[in-house]
Amino acid sequence: MEGIVRSVVLTKGVPDFSEGAVSFNEEGHLERGKTPTVMNPNDEFALQAALQTKVRHGGHVSGMSMGPPGYASVLEEAMESVYTDDSYLLSDRELAASDTWATAITLCSALEKYQEEVADVDLVFAGFKTADGETGQTGPQTCWGLDWPIVTHVLALDIDPDEGILRAKRLVEGDVDEIETVEAPLPCVVIADPEFEPTYRKATHRLTHKQLRGETRERAADHEEYLTTWDHQDLNLDPDYIGLDGSPTIVSAVDPIPKAPSEREATMVDPSDEDGMEKIFDEMHAFAGGD
Amino acid sequence: MSRGFGSATGGTDGYEHYDAVVVGCGPGGAAAAARLADHGVETLVLERGVEAGSKNVSGGLLYAEESAPYTLDDFFPDFRTEAAERPVTDYHIHNLSGNRVKTYDLTDLHEHDTDWCDAVLRRPMDSWLERRVHEKTSETGGGVLTGVRVNGLLRENGEIVGVTCDELDPIKADLIVAADGVNSELARDAGLMDWEEPDEWFQGVKAVVEMDSETIADRFDIEEDEGVAHLFSGDLFQDVRGGGFLYTNEDSLSIGTVFHLDSLVEEQAEPHELLDALLTHPLLAQWFRGEYDEREYAAKLVPDSKKVAHREPYRDRLVLVGDAAGQMQAQGPIIKGMNHAVTAGALAADAFVVTRGNADPEAAGRRYTTMLEKSGTMDKLRPRRYDISRRVGERDVVTNAVERVLDSRIGSVAVGNPIAERALKRAYNSPFLVSMLSDTRTGYVSLPALIGEEHGRTVHWENEIEPPTLAERIGDLTYDTDVGNPHIRLRDESYEASGAAVAACPVSAEDFGGGCYRSETVETNGSEERLVSLDTQPCVECGTCAIVADTEWEHPRGGKGVEYREG
Ligand SMILES: Cc1cc2nc3c(=O)[nH]c(=O)nc-3n(C[C@H](O)[C@H](O)[C@H](O)COP(=O)(O)OP(=O)(O)OC[C@H]3O[C@@H](n4cnc5c(N)ncnc54)[C@H](O)[C@@H]3O)c2cc1C
Numbered sequence A: 001m002e003g004i005v006r007s008v009v010l011t012k013g014v015p016d017f018s019e020g021a022v023s024f025n026e027e028g029h030l031e032r033g034k035t036p037t038v039m040n041p042n043d044e045f046a047l048q049a050a051l052q053t054k055v056r057h058g059g060h061v062s063g064m065s066m067g068p069p070g071y072a073s074v075l076e077e078a079m080e081s082v083y084t085d086d087s088y089l090l091s092d093r094e095l096a097a098s099d100t101w102a103t104a105i106t107l108c109s110a111l112e113k114y115q116e117e118v119a120d121v122d123l124v125f126a127g128f129k130t131a132d133g134e135t136g137q138t139g140p141q142t143c144w145g146l147d148w149p150i151v152t153h154v155l156a157l158d159i160d161p162d163e164g165i166l167r168a169k170r171l172v173e174g175d176v177d178e179i180e181t182v183e184a185p186l187p188c189v190v191i192a193d194p195e196f197e198p199t200y201r202k203a204t205h206r207l208t209h210k211q212l213r214g215e216t217r218e219r220a221a222d223h224e225e226y227l228t229t230w231d232h233q234d235l236n237l238d239p240d241y242i243g244l245d246g247s248p249t250i251v252s253a254v255d256p257i258p259k260a261p262s263e264r265e266a267t268m269v270d271p272s273d274e275d276g277m278e279k280i281f282d283e284m285h286a287f288a289g290g291d
Numbered sequence B: 001m002s003r004g005f006g007s008a009t010g011g012t013d014g015y016e017h018y019d020a021v022v023v024g025c026g027p028g029g030a031a032a033a034a035r036l037a038d039h040g041v042e043t044l045v046l047e048r049g050v051e052a053g054s055k056n057v058s059g060g061l062l063y064a065e066e067s068a069p070y071t072l073d074d075f076f077p078d079f080r081t082e083a084a085e086r087p088v089t090d091y092h093i094h095n096l097s098g099n100r101v102k103t104y105d106l107t108d109l110h111e112h113d114t115d116w117c118d119a120v121l122r123r124p125m126d127s128w129l130e131r132r133v134h135e136k137t138s139e140t141g142g143g144v145l146t147g148v149r150v151n152g153l154l155r156e157n158g159e160i161v162g163v164t165c166d167e168l169d170p171i172k173a174d175l176i177v178a179a180d181g182v183n184s185e186l187a188r189d190a191g192l193m194d195w196e197e198p199d200e201w202f203q204g205v206k207a208v209v210e211m212d213s214e215t216i217a218d219r220f221d222i223e224e225d226e227g228v229a230h231l232f233s234g235d236l237f238q239d240v241r242g243g244g245f246l247y248t249n250e251d252s253l254s255i256g257t258v259f260h261l262d263s264l265v266e267e268q269a270e271p272h273e274l275l276d277a278l279l280t281h282p283l284l285a286q287w288f289r290g291e292y293d294e295r296e297y298a299a300k301l302v303p304d305s306k307k308v309a310h311r312e313p314y315r316d317r318l319v320l321v322g323d324a325a326g327q328m329q330a331q332g333p334i335i336k337g338m339n340h341a342v343t344a345g346a347l348a349a350d351a352f353v354v355t356r357g358n359a360d361p362e363a364a365g366r367r368y369t370t371m372l373e374k375s376g377t378m379d380k381l382r383p384r385r386y387d388i389s390r391r392v393g394e395r396d397v398v399t400n401a402v403e404r405v406l407d408s409r410i411g412s413v414a415v416g417n418p419i420a421e422r423a424l425k426r427a428y429n430s431p432f433l434v435s436m437l438s439d440t441r442t443g444y445v446s447l448p449a450l451i452g453e454e455h456g457r458t459v460h461w462e463n464e465i466e467p468p469t470l471a472e473r474i475g476d477l478t479y480d481t482d483v484g485n486p487h488i489r490l491r492d493e494s495y496e497a498s499g500a501a502v503a504a505c506p507v508s509a510e511d512f513g514g515g516c517y518r519s520e521t522v523e524t525n526g527s528e529e530r531l532v533s534l535d536t537q538p539c540v541e542c543g544t545c546a547i548v549a550d551t552e553w554e555h556p557r558g559g560k561g562v563e564y565r566e567g
């Protein structure tokens, strides 16, 4: 492996749910066209994990995303914030409206093509659930398709390039959360937990990090140059198995979450109005805990 | 439980190793690192600020002395055009007595041994240096890391072999340069400096004031590539020993005060009020014309090299440079710290290179000490004649006698006659005599006041500006508070032990609830006790309370605490 690690990070655009950006129609349904796309917040942790690996061991990180052409902006964001080396966008009409299953098939084909045409991959990083679909399935399904081991809920990781193994600390949720340490042979898929925190306790690592930041600034300004787009033909995919046709999931209904009432009833009482104040104290008495 | 994974880079003992580690990226650290890199040495620079300069304050005159072995432009040729404000082309001292002012042109003193001298602001200057230093040190396998605070020395079998940090694992080095400024935690850890005596320090307080370059040109009557320096002494600061300064920057003014810390404590003076006394003096009305917009309020301790410049500033592989070694020379009203830090940093680098390969870990330190002496730097920092004049000058009896003479009619007559006037101006311009002014009331207050009184003209301008309150000044500063992790702890909260900080802390004051130090009277078992409490949130990390109060004092973690934009 020559001490050089090749990683691919799967990232996805999601509607920007932040206040002011998100737009709903009268029935309370998300207006996708009017809501800007941002990177799935949980992918940030996957990207940080990939960056940490690159900083510590050198190597190459590619960002990969499936979605409409607009998702290029998500890949550009990944380049700016965590210094990916290049970007792969899987995009055309046939791929639209894929569910997690169809997405996983597409991603698998893309990763296979990547291995054939670009380089062997050691690590695939994916985020923990997306902010819109919230199923948490794409990563595991992709991994199943690749027939690679998967390590989920990763809090910390390091790899031993000479041995070709990954060591990770992962969160095991239960009555009491536990942290277990696991090893997996490379290549493998890593799902980063939202509590993943990169650590850079070596000066050399921080210097590398700083150097990458400098190099990336120039690269990100020219993102198009580093972007490769593959459509279903490039990926050799049968339209019957991808996109809407290839998606077995049927969304039966989406319930809008009712808005919280924004106005509360208020009674104004002048503090010098003794009767009024007395009434308030009487009413508050019930909540005061005593009797 | 630790969630992280260490990683396996570094030496066989698990430590990272660099040829040289430089702590601090002020002028001393920048010069040391640049010189080391020029020699091809693998050099890592660790700086606690988010960016170099974000923690630093100076009045602002950077001198390049003709007699100095190194000046900053030796390592950074475009420094003056890229990172400095204005050269000083005019230099005056004002002796004040009430509204009476006697001004001397000090250009001769200023130009003595001066190749060039520029006003600087530390955030822009040091951050520029940081970038250049990073470029240089990257080429030899190192670089600059900001937001990293070194918190102590790494020792092996009692010998200093490296540094420990808040943010990084311990690092070993063949040379460790402590360029971490005044209140150097490394110098203290090595047992080379203590923080005990207020009379070994000055406290500097400064305001950066907005003024566009056309207005500066107009009000100070200077061209674009010219600048002025004005010094102020006399009775405007009551009896506190020290003085004030005003320097022109490109589009701002640096106005500040520097006082002997022991005198501040003795007089229980409030530093911000002394600064305000200068800002509101009628003499300054000619420049403000009723407009005053303060960009930043800042403060820092300044060591007095005459007392604390370390004669052997090294231990094992550790060398101290700049303020960390007490190398800050107050030559009368002229303050020279940055230039000496530059010289010392570069000499330390040279000493390391010429002694490399020597098995004795102290070889570099010893050579550095010799170089400080041979280059004449040590004699500037600790002039022999000062030691002599101090023995007589500072003794209270003598001071009191001289003071009485000055106060009497004889004194006024002596200072007041026209021959004396010429002699006085000459005396002020003599570097020799000026460095003899020992640190008494006479030199700082009585004599200048008397000169103002006897020879001065009365200033009738009205200075109507209103400087911001302390609360406003604190409110305008930028902080990234390390919540729940205060960097200073009171060891003794009795007023006797720590009460001096209430007045002396530049962001605290008696009867002000928004500062760091507050005093309160509490009743315990019927008896009253005066106690001191501390909230480090508004702290500007000046170092004063490390000396005047009983504290456990550290700098905040990397990137935390106050962030200066001007400096
Ligand atoms: C009000 C005032 C006026 C002054 N006027 C002048 C003047 O006109 N001319 C002049 O020459 N000098 C002047 N001085 C003095 C001058 O500022 C200092 O002598 C000079 O800055 C010393 O340089 P240095 O490199 O030794 O330290 P500094 O400039 O203080 O640099 C030390 C650096 O180390 C960093 N650091 C500290 N601790 C750590 C740590 N533990 N880990 C990592 N990094 C750390 C700091 O953030 C800082 O960047 C003045 C000082 C003051 C306060």
Ligand code: SF4
Residues within 6 Å of the ligand: B488, B501, B504, B505, B506, B507, B508, B516, B517, B536, B538, B539, B540, B541, B542, B543, B544, B545, B546
């Ligand atoms: S608390 Fe201490 S270090 Fe902080 S500003 Fe006040 S005197 Fe200076």
